[in-house]
Amino acid sequence: xxxxxxxxxxxxxxWELDGSxxxxxxxxxxxxxxxxxxQWAGEMDDPVYELCDGEREITYWVREIPxxxxxxxxxxxxxxxxxxxxxxxxxxxAEDEEE
Numbered sequence: 001x002x003x004x005x006x007x008x009x010x011x012x013x014x015w016e017l018d019g020s021x022x023x024x025x026x027x028x029x030x031x032x033x034x035x036x037x038x039q040w041a042g043e044m045d046d047p048v049y050e051l052c053d054g055e056r057e058i059t060y061w062v063r064e065i066p067x068x069x070x071x072x073x074x075x076x077x078x079x080x081x082x083x084x085x086x087x088x089x090x091x092x093x094a095e096d097e098e099e
Contacts, residue, residue: 003042006065010035013065030068032056033075048088051075061087 007017007026015028015035026037032055041047051060051071058079066074080086 001042001045001047006037006042006047009065010037014067014069015065030071033068033071035065035071048090050088051079052082053079057081059084059086061085061089063089 003026010026010028011017013028015030018027018029021027024039026042028035032053034052034054036050036052037047038050041049046063048061048063049065051062051066051074052058053072053075056075056079058075059082060075060079062074078086085091
């Protein structure tokens with residue numbers, strides 16, 4: 001999926017784009033909530049998106065772009081610390097890093 005297509009889908013879902021990291025990261029914002037798309041995720045056929053709640057410092061990875069309201073619900077139900085990478089299907093494990 002192209003970078004522009006991901007941006008369009010984020011805006012269509014109700015997020016406001018923050019272009020300050022546009023060379024390597026797409027950021028959509030809604031108050032304390034954010035949706036992040038690292039450049040490596042945008043290069044995949046099936047990209048993943050990181051939802052973040054900056055106030056509570058929790059994150060959750062998803063495969064579909066939710067509305068900000070749905071993101072808040074997902075973070076409430078499934079969110080964890082960024083180190084946990086909850087929901088990330090590409091999460092690296094300690095075993096991966098030893099290779």
